[in-house]
Amino acid sequence: MDTLEAMRIFTRVVEQGGFTAAARHLGISTMLASKYVRQLEDRIDARLLNRTTRRVSVTELGQIYYDRALTILEQMDELQSLVSEQTGSIRGHLRVTAPRVLGEGIVVDCANDFLKQHPEITIDLSLEERTVDIVQEGIDVAIRLGNLNDSSLIARKIARYKYLLCASPSYLEARGTPTHPDQLKAHDCIVGSTISQTNQWEFIVSGQKVLQTIKPRARVNAAEAIRKMALENHGIGMCLISTVQDDLANGRLVRVLQEFEAYDRNAYVIYPHRRHLAPRVKAFADHVALYFRNSDQVEH
Numbered sequence: 001m002d003t004l005e006a007m008r009i010f011t012r013v014v015e016q017g018g019f020t021a022a023a024r025h026l027g028i029s030t031m032l033a034s035k036y037v038r039q040l041e042d043r044i045d046a047r048l049l050n051r052t053t054r055r056v057s058v059t060e061l062g063q064i065y066y067d068r069a070l071t072i073l074e075q076m077d078e079l080q081s082l083v084s085e086q087t088g089s090i091r092g093h094l095r096v097t098a099p100r101v102l103g104e105g106i107v108v109d110c111a112n113d114f115l116k117q118h119p120e121i122t123i124d125l126s127l128e129e130r131t132v133d134i135v136q137e138g139i140d141v142a143i144r145l146g147n148l149n150d151s152s153l154i155a156r157k158i159a160r161y162k163y164l165l166c167a168s169p170s171y172l173e174a175r176g177t178p179t180h181p182d183q184l185k186a187h188d189c190i191v192g193s194t195i196s197q198t199n200q201w202e203f204i205v206s207g208q209k210v211l212q213t214i215k216p217r218a219r220v221n222a223a224e225a226i227r228k229m230a231l232e233n234h235g236i237g238m239c240l241i242s243t244v245q246d247d248l249a250n251g252r253l254v255r256v257l258q259e260f261e262a263y264d265r266n267a268y269v270i271y272p273h274r275r276h277l278a279p280r281v282k283a284f285a286d287h288v289a290l291y292f293r294n295s296d297q298v299e300h
Contacts, residue, residue, distance in 0.1 A: 003040070003043065004072075004073070004076060005036065006036040006037065006039060006040040006043075007040065007069045007072065007073060008026075008073060009022065009026065009028075009033050009036045009037060010036075010037050010040055010048060010049075010065075010066070010069065011066055011069050011070060011073065012025060012026055012033075012138065013033065013037060013049065013056065014049075014058050014062070014066050015136070015138075016136075017055070017056065018055065018056045019033045019034050019037075019056065025095070025137055025138045026138075027093075027124060037049065044065070046061050046065075047059055047061070047062070048061065048062035048065055048066075049062055077278060090118045090120065090121060090279055090280050090283045091118070091120035091121060091280065092120075092121065092122075092278065092280045093121075093122045093123075093124065094121060094122070094123045094124070094140050094141065094280055094281070094284055095123075095124045095126070095138060095139050095140045095141075096111065096123055096124065096125050096126070096139070096140065096141045096142070096143070096284070097125075097126045097127075097128055097132045097134065097137075097139050097141075097142045097143070098125070098126075098127060098128075098142065098143040098144075099127070099128065099143070099144070099145050100127040100128065100222065100223075100224070101145070101222070101223040101224060101240055101242070101243060102143060102145060102242075102267070105242070106291075106292070106295055107125070107127075107143055107288075108125070109291075110287065110288055110291040110292070111123055111125055113287070113291060114283075114284055114287050117287075118280075118283070121280060121284075126139075130221075131144070134153070134270065134271070134272060135153075135272050140271060140278075140280075140281045140284070141269060141270070141271045141281060141284050141285055141288070142269070142270045142271070143158075143267065143268070143269055143270075143288060144267070144268050144270055145161060145265050145266075145267050145268075146194065146195065146265045146266075153270045153271065153272060153273070154270060154271050154272070154273055155268045155269075155270045156268060156269050156270070156285065156289055157266050157267070157268055158267050158268060158269050158288060158289050158292040158293065159266070159267040159292045159293075159295075160264055160265070160266055160267070161240060161241065161242065161264060161265050161266075161267055162240075162241045162261075162263070162264045163192075163195065163238050163239065163240055163241065163261075163263035163264065163265070164238075164239060164241055164244075164255055164258065164261055164263075165201075165236050165237070165238055165239070165255065165256050165257050165258075165261070166230060166236070166237060166239050166244055166247075166248065166253040166254060166255050166256060167230055167235065167236040167237065167253065167254060167256060168230060168231055168232075168233045168252065168253060168254070169251065169252075169254055170233045171230075171233040171234075171235065171236070172254055172256070174233075175187060175188075177254075177256055178236070178256055178257060179257075180257075180260075181201070181203040181205065181210070181212040181257060181260055182212065184201070184212055184214050184215075184236070185213070185214070185215065187214075187215070187235060187236050188215060188216075188217035188234060188235030188236070189201075189214040189215055189216050189217060189235050189236050189237070189238075190216070190217060190218050190220070190226050190229045190230055190234060190235045190236065190237035190238070191214070191216045191218070191219045191220075191238065192219075192220065192221070192223065192226055192237075192238050192240075193219050193220065193221045194221050195238065195263065195265065196238065199213060199214055199215070199216055200212060200213050200214065201214055201238060201263075202262045202263065203257070203260040203261070203262050204260055204261070204262045205260060209262060217229075217234050217235040218234060218235070223239065223240040223243045224243055226238065226239050226240075226243075227239055227243045227244050227247065227253075230244075230253055231247065231252060231253065236256060238263065239253075267292065269285050269288045269289055269292075271285055
């Protein structure tokens, strides 16, 4: 048994509150995670976890072991990082998360480029519409679109993404084209719940930001879904520009209320604060920042 690996698995079980969640984040089977922790307990001749059919809890001795194990693992990571820095090698496993709307395009291209440059790197790329707790879920690097609420994370702005209103020509022919935000009261709207938690959209009118109450025909949490609903004549959608550029160029969608637009969101690469950041994490975060800066797919 690799004692350090067993310690890593044990600490993740404690943090995740169970073997299944820990195994999922480590990319191993639940059975293997349980086996390693059992062998660790056998080696030190002490019970670290209380197990029932419903939950796993840490024992008093297990909590002490957990606290000490974190210190040891951090020191080992620092030592490995020091060696890697001296040899100039970038190796190991990266857990990365990104919103699906970016992940299926530029983020995948960015990851592919990084893998080509560093053949000893492996990546677990998770594309999520939800906001992931990167500390709780053991994520090394996240690419996030929108406002950041967690000041405990290191965040680097990498791009700006614009949102705009658009609808299909058929919808506008049938319902009319609004020329002022007030006229949206008479229209069906497709609302992105990730950028508009209430049924209101923000506009710039006479140099001032105003909120306009709108009537949702649908509320969805995925940018691509908004695009598809707009194409199917279900209303005016607040669309991420990168998802509808081709549709606008080909006339499948039409931009409306352009002079009143107020929505844009920054994209960030974020990662947890660590006393000694693993070279692979820093290298990937630097690569993402540079890749986005040089890309023609985003605004700066």
